[in-house]
């Protein structure tokens with residue numbers, strides 16, 4: 001039963017070049033996926049990761065359906081890339097408007113931003129959707145779709161999206177105990 005979704009709103013098109021991980025900052029995306037999905041000895045079954053790109057492509061990762069997906073960045077990017085051509089369990093690409101993406105995720109929805117309100121644990125239920133930007137933040141033209149959601153921060157500094165995801169996962173794990 002999936003209980004938390006991380007939606008990464010990326011600032012580039014969805015083109016992945018596995019041999020060149022920094023192209024379109026997919027290294028950063030791969031690290032965010034790693035932190036969202038892997039525990040020390042296995043995959044989280046209660047997480048979905050979505051990434052929305054500037055070319056209107058939505059990537060949805062459902063780790064509980066994955067078979068043989070690797071933890072290292074290059075292999076992960078290679079698998080994400082080949083899944084565009086070859087049907088791969090747990091990895092799906094589709095074209096969507098941003099509005100459709102937001103309508104398709106589980107509430108409550110939180111927008112993670114370093115200048116948001118302090119995130120209080122009482123705001124967190126075990127389920128929900130957490131929206132984060134990539135290295136350049138959320139693209140400006142999509143920001144207006146997000147105005148209705150609470151903007152929250154996990155600290156006063158700008159952290160890597162992957163660090164914020166790791167922090168949220170641990171907080172939510174504690175809530176679920």
Ligand SMILES: C[S@@+](CC[C@H](N)C(=O)[O-])C[C@H]1O[C@@H](n2cnc3c(N)ncnc32)[C@H](O)[C@@H]1O
Pocket residue numbers: 112113114115131132133134135136137138152153154155156157158159160161164
């Ligand atoms: C490397 S940061 C981008 C920072 C960039 N200066 C910006 O304008 O958004 C990537 C993403 O991590 C999240 N993030 C970074 N620091 C955060 C914080 N202290 N609290 C909540 N989210 C944070 C935000 O979603 C941000 O878009």
